[in-house]
Amino acid sequence: MPVIRSLLTAFSTYSRIPVPQVEWNEENRRYSLCFFPLVGLVIGLLLWGWMALCARLKISMFLQGAFAALLPLLITGGIHMDGYMDTLDALASWQPREKRLEILKDSHTGAFAVMGCAGYLLLSAAIYAEADTAAGVRLIGVFVLSRALSALALVRMKSARQNGMLKDLSKAAEKRTVPLSGCVYAAFCLVLWAVSGGWPAPACALASVLCYFYYQHMAYKHFGGVTGDLAGWFLQITELVLSAVIVIGGKWI
Numbered sequence: 001m002p003v004i005r006s007l008l009t010a011f012s013t014y015s016r017i018p019v020p021q022v023e024w025n026e027e028n029r030r031y032s033l034c035f036f037p038l039v040g041l042v043i044g045l046l047l048w049g050w051m052a053l054c055a056r057l058k059i060s061m062f063l064q065g066a067f068a069a070l071l072p073l074l075i076t077g078g079i080h081m082d083g084y085m086d087t088l089d090a091l092a093s094w095q096p097r098e099k100r101l102e103i104l105k106d107s108h109t110g111a112f113a114v115m116g117c118a119g120y121l122l123l124s125a126a127i128y129a130e131a132d133t134a135a136g137v138r139l140i141g142v143f144v145l146s147r148a149l150s151a152l153a154l155v156r157m158k159s160a161r162q163n164g165m166l167k168d169l170s171k172a173a174e175k176r177t178v179p180l181s182g183c184v185y186a187a188f189c190l191v192l193w194a195v196s197g198g199w200p201a202p203a204c205a206l207a208s209v210l211c212y213f214y215y216q217h218m219a220y221k222h223f224g225g226v227t228g229d230l231a232g233w234f235l236q237i238t239e240l241v242l243s244a245v246i247v248i249g250g251k252w253i
Helices: 002-014 032-057 061-076 079-093 097-105 111-129 133-156 165-172 177-195 200-223 228-252
Strands: none
Touching (some): 002 032, 032 133, 032 177, 079 111, 079 200, 097 200, 111 228, 133 177, 133 200, 133 228, 177 200, 200 228
């Protein structure tokens, strides 16, 4: 069935979770973006389980935060972090648009990418170290919504290139189904946040909207559109911002 093959395509493309391999063709990619947030659901559930285990076994905050920061990379294989790092190098170059797009494709890792990755992992580890089990439940929505927004951006925003993996996914994606599925995932996250505390729902909704439109502004201004690497940058930034809102906000409220 095309739907099942699209599900398998989503998990084989965006995670290291073992699934049966299917052919990389337009039919199998048609609904793959609709299932992309399910990868985030798996990450969120595992993260919640890890935090619950840490609370039960009284594992130190340092170890809790360090492993929590690495867990998404273990599940995804670092595909989004790679795009985040490439984007940092391109932005730090202060080169014309065409040169920035070339830097995104460069396999070499620059100093700004290394510093940015280290800073990201340190900050996310510190945030997760402060999270309790209740925050762990709310963090599930972070990994789901970040991917739903990333899928929406792919079909709604213009591409910076006329070819490449992102362009292939955009062409194959069901343009009406992806936004609809995104609304379902967003509703799931809002209900989750409302039930688990109430206040995270409007706070995370506002933060998500701001991240989405800043991404569009940055991508159009510096690259002329979105790319696969920029999509990775957006996903990582959204996850960090929403995680900070939930964990730090929980300290104040």
